[in-house]
Amino acid sequence: MVTSTPSTNKIESQSSSMESFAALLEESFGSRKSLEGEVVKGRVVGLEGDSALVDVGLKSEGRILLKEFGSAALKADIKVGDLVDVYVERFEDKNGEVVLSREKAIREATWVQLEESHRKAEKVTGVIFGRVKGGFSVDLMGVVAFLPGSQVDIRPIRDASPLIGMPQPFQILKMDRARGNIVVSRRAVLEETRAEARTDLVQNLSEGQVLTGVVKNITDYGAFVDLGGVDGLLHVTDISWRRVNHPSEVISIGQNVKVQVIRFNKDTQRISLGMKQLELDPWADVENRYPIGNRLKGRITNITDYGAFVELDDGIEGLVHVSEMSWTKKNVHPGKIVSTSQEVEVIVLDVDSSKRRISLGLKQCHENPWKAFATQHNVGDIIEGEVRNATEFGLFIGLNDEIDGMIHLNDLSWEKSGEEALQAFKKGDMLKAKLLDIDVEKERIALGIKQLQNDPFESAMSDVKKGSVVTCTITEITDGGLEVKLAGDVIGFIKKADLSRERSEQRPERFAVGEQLDAKVITIERGSRKVNLSVKAKEIDDDKQAVADFGSSDSGASLGDILGAAIFKAKQKDAEKSEE
Secondary structure: OOOOOHHHHHHHHHHHHHHHHHHHHHHHHOOOOOOOOOEEEEEEEEEEOOEEEEEOOOOOOEEEEHHHHOOOOOOOOOOOOOEEEEEEEEOOOOOOOEEEEHHHHHHHHHHHHHHHHHHOOOEEEEEEEEEEOOEEEEEEOOEEEEEEHHHOOOOOOOOOHHHOOOOEEEEEEEEEOOOOEEEEEOHHHHHHHHHHHHHHHHHHOOOOOEEEEEEEEEOOOEEEEEOOOOEEEEEHHHOOOOOOOOHHHOOOOOOEEEEEEEEEEOOOOEEEEEOHHHOOOOOOOHHHHOOOOOEEEEEEEEEEOOEEEEEEEOOEEEEEEHHHOOOOOOOOOHHHOOOOOOEEEEEEEEEEOOOOEEEEEOHHHOOOHHHHHHHHOOOOOEEEEEEEEEEOOEEEEEOOOOOEEEEEHHHOOOOOOHHHHHOOOOOOOEEEEEEEEEEOOOOEEEEEOHHHOOOHHHHHOOOOOOOOEEEEEEEEEEOOEEEEEOHHHOEEEEEHHHOOOOHHHOOHHHOOOOOEEEEEEEEEEOOOOEEEEEHHHHHHHHHHHHHHHHOOHHHOOOHHHHHHHHHHHHHHHHHHHHHO
């Protein structure tokens, strides 16, 4: 009987191990004569510095750098005795060692697997581990692939650091084994997931639903919010109850926002969103909060051609119409009276909660200068002021620092026409005028210069009435008649038909400028300050008077005798007056 010793057992164990490894090599090599360019199994027999010694059953071991046993994203984890796949590059190098590559072995195996996944359009798992020009490097089971920047996400991202070092799925876009190039996409995976989420979201979407989304894009009229596969429009007016001039004042691209579905059209799949709808409506009790006549303070938020908007509280704005901004500054742009962000005091003029409108007054917080003037002055007062402006229809006179009075061109002179009289005045002249009228409602004050003197026309016509016979002097002869001057330089006119009772005598040319004649006053036009006269009417009156004084033709006297007697009597009276 042979007794075994420990040394004997150790030898037998090593022999058994070698036989097993030899069997593995035989199984790996088979009947192949050359191993160069093949992937075979080898055993790690030692670790020296940064290398591992691997035995593949040839006359010498091969040396492989430890980093090849890791990956671009993971550290090496290898120990003596491990069986690994290696790629045989050459049987010997200059040191007589077999040239092996773990990296190429992994690549060969991985390429086969990746090609199969690419053929089947399957997703592959990888880890982003570095940034390169135009994109990122991705570790796909030991094989480095390129991830273009445009394929990282559905929309551009500023910071990709959270994605680095995290295993995640990718889609292989293209492969070139000869060049060792692989291009992958993370965006394709996200879009596929997004499409699935979009379908689920649209099917379950309803008005009033509250969702969380990401601001995708901002425009002047609103923002587009990504709800997870589908975009909705958040209009600028639905961002906040308060005035928002531009969406960027409140939100920014990439920001997570909570929104409510306001409207959803299933046919066009258009989604309208709102943020302010998730807050209490500040207009709910506006009539109680802002009673008419209440004086408030607010801030100018916006200025337009027709007025200025004043923020009274968050989400509550009122309009000060341009007509309610100043008692005296008319036809002035609101921007010249107030400025944006200015704090102002206003009075509530009207509240319409149904139309969400509040009318405010700015001028009502100050004394009405027109009323103040009316209490301090009376019609007929003589006042003095500076000509602030001369227009085609009159003069504006500064009555104080705030208000002007107007002298219409017809109230400048009794003698001259308005246009002629207007030429005598210029801006800056100091004038005295009479107060003719004060209209507080229309904010008008009428003044007159000519009213400082008595009307010469009325003075001259004080004893002249309609039907009176006056003596006048011919000043101009026209085709239509005669222009004459009465006492007091009053202008009169005798029409051609009124020059004589006889048609043959109705000829203006038979008269001469400077000639005097008697005529009857027919009308007095105080507006145009002219008198219409008639010689014909006077002759008819004279005939009637002669008949009354000397009898009628029925007494036996002819009309010629009557008129002759009347004319003789009239001449006698004239002679007597001359003698006197």
